[in-house]
Amino acid sequence: MSKPFRPRRSVLYVPASNAKALAKVVSLTADAVIFDLEDAVAPDAKEQSREALRDYFLGHPTSKAERIVRINGLSGEWGGEDLLAARACKPDAILLPKVETPYDITGVAEILEETDASENIRLWAMIETPRGVLNADEIAELGLRSTARLDCFVVGTNDIARETGAKLIRGRAPFIPWLMQILLSARAGKLDVIDGVYNDFSDPDGFSDECTQAVQMGFDGKSLIHPSQIEPANAAFHPDENAIGEARSIVDAFSHAANKDKGVIALGGRMVERLHLEAAQKLLAKIETIGRN
Known part of the structure; x- marks a missing residue:
């Protein structure tokens, strides 16, 4: 199955609860924006963030950047409402957190199908747990099935570090086998794959080095936590x-x-x-x- 190419060099997380950050999105040059309803939003701000997201998409029906909404897991108390809100916004994709089995994808794809959601709404998967890494190949096979809607993996290095105890040191030596396992699985399923975030946005040299490493590994782009990282990421992942x-x-x-x-x-x-x-x-x-x- 041939999929149209979309540049995903720079993929910026934007908290849906942050009004100032939302207002700046239209002026940014990121290839893709992840509007976050999950980790970046406090529990008491979940409902408000959903409403802010709906208002944002109503006010900005089109975008040069690819738009993705990250929801909370459906097994928790916020995931169901998040999915309904994301579906109503009609983003390019919905990002599912802590994907560990193929059913985590197919279950959401079935809900979207049953509710007549547009086929243009794709699914992205966060690979950010030990079980997710181990099952990455099985999950990625869904990329070969159009009904699964799966287009992209996003690596959650911070969560992997927390759950394994591995340290995110300069050069990420402890993570290289896992990163390559995720990347190989993604390629076997014809998926794009986005590298994890670099946490210190005040360290441009460290960020540049990690982008270079990700390019050498074969990643399509890098997930970002700050607008200052957009242009360096675009430059790093642009073919020379x-x-x-x-x-x-x-x-x-x-x-x-x-x-x-x-x-x-x-x-x-x-x-x-x-x-x-x-x-x-x-x-x-x-x-x-x-x-x-």
Whole structure:
């Protein structure tokens, strides 16, 4: 199943309870915004936050940024009302917290189907518990089923750290096996995958290093806690000029009449296959989409 590309280099959390933060969203250049009804909202502010979110979407029916609403878990006291509020807002996606089994996804997908929710409302999954990491492959398989609506994993490194006792040290050495396990699972299910937050927004060098690490690992973007992290994330996850130039050379070479039926050609002293052409076409389509946003 082919899914349209959406840039997700920078994915900013915005508390639905924070009126000033909501007002600033339209001026930001984040690729995606997660309107948070879960961790960032105090228990006594849940109902007020839902109303603020409804008002925001009514006042801003369209957006250049992809819009996602993170709800509380359906097993808790707030999740049901959160889901109804999120559905009414008609965001691009609903982010489910602490996903640990495929049913955590399919159960919500069934509710959306039964209530005639738009097919354009997709589901994202927080992978942020030991059980979620262990079951990431099984969960990601739902990405191959259109009825499951699943499009993206978001890594919750803070929760994983809390539940395992592993330390979020510079370089994240204890987390690398888990991060790669989540990423591999996502790719097997044709999902995008967003790296966890960097907690110290006053440390731009540390944030830059962690973005570089995430790019090298293969993540599509980074989840953010502060607007100051948007531009560095966009820059870090933007394909570099050398890669863009190489992609154009590959596409041009295969477009020549003599090469159109070949599976392998020589280009710049190396052998280039059709799989490289597909990757080059995907990269150029990505650049074109980013340029339109």
